[in-house]
Amino acid sequence: MMQKKDIIDGRFELKLKTSLIFLFLIISGTNNLTYSQSGWYPLSSNTTYNIVDIQFLDNNTGYFIANDIFTSYSIVKKTINGGSSWSPILTIPYLNRLFFINQNTGTVVGALGTIRRTTDGGSTWITQTSPAGSNALLGVKFINSNTGFIAGDFRTTLFTTDGGTNWVNRSFGSSKALWSDVYFFNENTGFVTGFTPAGQTIIKTTDAGFTWNYVQGLTGGFYRISFANTLTGFCAGTSGIVKSTDSGNNWFNTNFTGNYNFRGLSIIDSNNLVVVGDGGKIFRTNNSGLNWLQQTSGTTKRLYGTFFINSNTGWVTGDTGTLLKTTNGGITAIQPTSNDIPEHYTLSQNYPNPFNPSTHINYELPSSNFVLLKVYNVNGKEIETLVNEKQSAGSYSITFNAVNYPSGVYFYRLKSGSFTESKRMILVK
Numbered sequence: 001m002m003q004k005k006d007i008i009d010g011r012f013e014l015k016l017k018t019s020l021i022f023l024f025l026i027i028s029g030t031n032n033l034t035y036s037q038s039g040w041y042p043l044s045s046n047t048t049y050n051i052v053d054i055q056f057l058d059n060n061t062g063y064f065i066a067n068d069i070f071t072s073y074s075i076v077k078k079t080i081n082g083g084s085s086w087s088p089i090l091t092i093p094y095l096n097r098l099f100f101i102n103q104n105t106g107t108v109v110g111a112l113g114t115i116r117r118t119t120d121g122g123s124t125w126i127t128q129t130s131p132a133g134s135n136a137l138l139g140v141k142f143i144n145s146n147t148g149f150i151a152g153d154f155r156t157t158l159f160t161t162d163g164g165t166n167w168v169n170r171s172f173g174s175s176k177a178l179w180s181d182v183y184f185f186n187e188n189t190g191f192v193t194g195f196t197p198a199g200q201t202i203i204k205t206t207d208a209g210f211t212w213n214y215v216q217g218l219t220g221g222f223y224r225i226s227f228a229n230t231l232t233g234f235c236a237g238t239s240g241i242v243k244s245t246d247s248g249n250n251w252f253n254t255n256f257t258g259n260y261n262f263r264g265l266s267i268i269d270s271n272n273l274v275v276v277g278d279g280g281k282i283f284r285t286n287n288s289g290l291n292w293l294q295q296t297s298g299t300t301k302r303l304y305g306t307f308f309i310n311s312n313t314g315w316v317t318g319d320t321g322t323l324l325k326t327t328n329g330g331i332t333a334i335q336p337t338s339n340d341i342p343e344h345y346t347l348s349q350n351y352p353n354p355f356n357p358s359t360h361i362n363y364e365l366p367s368s369n370f371v372l373l374k375v376y377n378v379n380g381k382e383i384e385t386l387v388n389e390k391q392s393a394g395s396y397s398i399t400f401n402a403v404n405y406p407s408g409v410y411f412y413r414l415k416s417g418s419f420t421e422s423k424r425m426i427l428v429k
Contacts, residue, residue, distance in 0.1 A: 039331055040282065040297055040316065040324045042403055043083045047075060051317035053097050054305040061103050063122070064305070064317055065095045067110075076108055078122050083315060083325055089122030099140045099148075107164060109137035109150055117164050131169040132156040138194070139181035149209075151179035151192045159209050161187070170209035174198070183225045183233070191248050193235050195221030202235060204248055216251045218242065224265035232270045232288070236262035241275060243289050254289030264306040266314060274330070276303035276316050284330055294388050295330040298401040341393045342366050345419040350400070350412065354426040357403040361386070363414050368392045372415045375400060378408055386412075402427050 045051060049066035056062035060082050067074040074095035077086040095114065100106035107117045113130035114137065130137065135154045142148035150158035150167070155177040158167045173179070177196045184190030192212075193202045202216035202225070222237030233244045235251070238261050242251045262277035271288045280299040283292045297303070301319040308314035316324040342364035350359045365371065373387035383405065386398050400412070407429045413422040 039328065039399070040295065040326050041401070042298065043315075043323045043325050044085075045077070045317075045321040045323040046086060047077070047321045049073075049075060049321060050302075050304065050319045051321060051323060052095075052304045054307050054315055054317045055098060055100055056307050056309050056315065057100060057103055058309060059313065062307070062315070063089075063098055063100060063106065064323075065098050065108065066321065067094050067096075072111070074110065076122065083323065089118075090116065090125055092116070096136070096138050097140050099142055101142045101145055105145050105163075107140055107142065107148065109140045109152075111136045113137060115150070115164060115167070128164045128167065130158065131167055132158060132171070138179065139192075141182050141184060143184055143186060147187050149182045149184055149190060151182040151194065153178040155179065157182070157192055157209055157212075172203060172209070172212040178221075180221070180223050180237075181225045183227060185227070185230055185247075191215075191225055191233075193222040193225040193237075195238075201237075201239070202248070202251060215249055216242070218251070223263045226265055226267045228267045228270040234265060234267060234273055234289070236265040236275045236277075238262075241273075241289065254285075254292075256283075256289065256292050263302070263304045264316070266306040266308045268308045268311050272308075272311055274306050274308060274314065276306045276318075278302045280318070282306075282316060282330060294385060296384065296386055296398075296401075297324060298384075299324075299404045300383065301404070340395070342395060345414075345416060345421075347414045347421040347423060349423055350425045354428040355402070356427060356429050358399050358401040359425060360397050360399055361412055362395070362397045364395045365391060365393050365416060367417075369417045373398065374413055376411045376413065377405075378410065380411075383410075400425075 047066045049068045051064050051066045054064040060080050062079050064077055072094045075088050076090035078089045079086045095108050095110035098108045104121050105119050109115050112134045115128040115130055116125040118125050135152045135156045137150050137152040139151035146163045148160050155171040155173040157170050160167045179192045179194040182192050188208050189206045191204050199219040200214040201221045203212045204215045205212050218239045220239030222235040225235045227233035233248055235242045241254045241256050243254050244251045260277050260281050262275045264276040266274045272286050274284045276282050280297040280301055282295040282297045285292050301322050303316055303318040305317040312329045313327050346364040348362040350361045370390045371387050374382055375384040376382055407427050410425050411422050
């Protein structure tokens with residue numbers, strides 16, 4: 001006679017087998033789908049201050065500046081585990097930029113002529129004197145431990161050849177010129193960019209700042225300047241993104257469409273460039289600015305800084321402690337791995353639904369076409385653009401991360417050619 005225990009064990013075994021078969025069917029049934037990679041995901045910065053600058057020296061060691069516009073106080077934080085956790089190493093009034101030449105030696109600059117230097121990785125800091133007085137200092141770069149440069153408002157351009165023990169101001173431009181960033185190839189040749197009343201926003205020197213020449217007359221201005229090599233450089237700002245291919249002597253607009261305010265710039269190499277800015281915007285090019293792809297940041301907050309240590313691994317910072325990381329170059333949608341071509345356009349219901357905080361959206365394209373996939377709140381306001389590019393025929397999946405949005409009803413809409421379809425999803429936190 002069968003015992004009660006045997007019956008229970010038998011039911012458990014049957015339930016386990018059924019679950020395994022169901023799991024196998026799910027996996028088998030989705031083999032033709034390419035699931036999105038993680039793209040950008042949030043890290044905890046343990047601050048509500050605006051993170052305005054960031055730099056990493058390798059996969060593990062990095063620094064950021066966060067400042068509070070209400071109290072004028074700033075925090076410099078350091079990580080030794082790739083950004084998983086951060087420790088404060090300096091707290092003083094308002095700071096703007098930082099630059100570390102190695103893991104031990106770095107300089108931070110800010111308002112009221114503030115310059116601080118560390119030679120022990122941030123354990124101690126030395127106060128340095130700015131010859132520009134109380135002018136705000138906005139950009140800093142060093143080419144070695146001794147030779148460095150600073151840009152600031154009221155036409156400030158500072159130079160040092162002894163690690164900042166002595167700074168010399170070789171200012172240039174009108175009294176209202178605000179120089180926001182600086183880049184030097186060597187101790188003599190370099191550039192400063194920013195904002196001026198006349199709109200001439202990039203200057204160059206070949207004699208360590210004793211003389212300067214305007215090399216660009218664009219209207220607007222630029223927050224950042226950087227070079228991939230001695231020939232190829234980029235500037236990003238209110239005037240969009242401009243490029244030079246002749247060592248900064250001439251600049252021209254890249255093939256970028258859209259009116260955005262870019263505040264952060266990271267050059268990986270002469271082809272790969274990432275820019276970030278207002279509204280949570282992240283754009284990347286892999287062909288030196290000929291084409292740009294908007295990436296999904298998961299936020300609409302203003303972004304200030306970005307830094308990549310290679311083509312895949314990078315960080316982005318922004319308002320109220322926003323800190324993002326990617327380990328796959330920021331990609332959120334990839335090409336299908338299957339050769340099967342769908343017969344019809346299809347937009348599937350997201351899963352899971354309801355969700356918290358992320359969900360997957362699958363869709364199918366029967367032919368190559370331009371694809372636009374957007375997310376809207378219950379009031380019909382657009383909050384995210386998940387896909388905005390031409391894609392080949394195939395099956396796709398993308399992840400929508402709503403970590404920065406409140407609970408509620410949202411809609412996503414796919415548009416490709418003459419096909420348009422919308423579906424509802426529910427976020428429950």
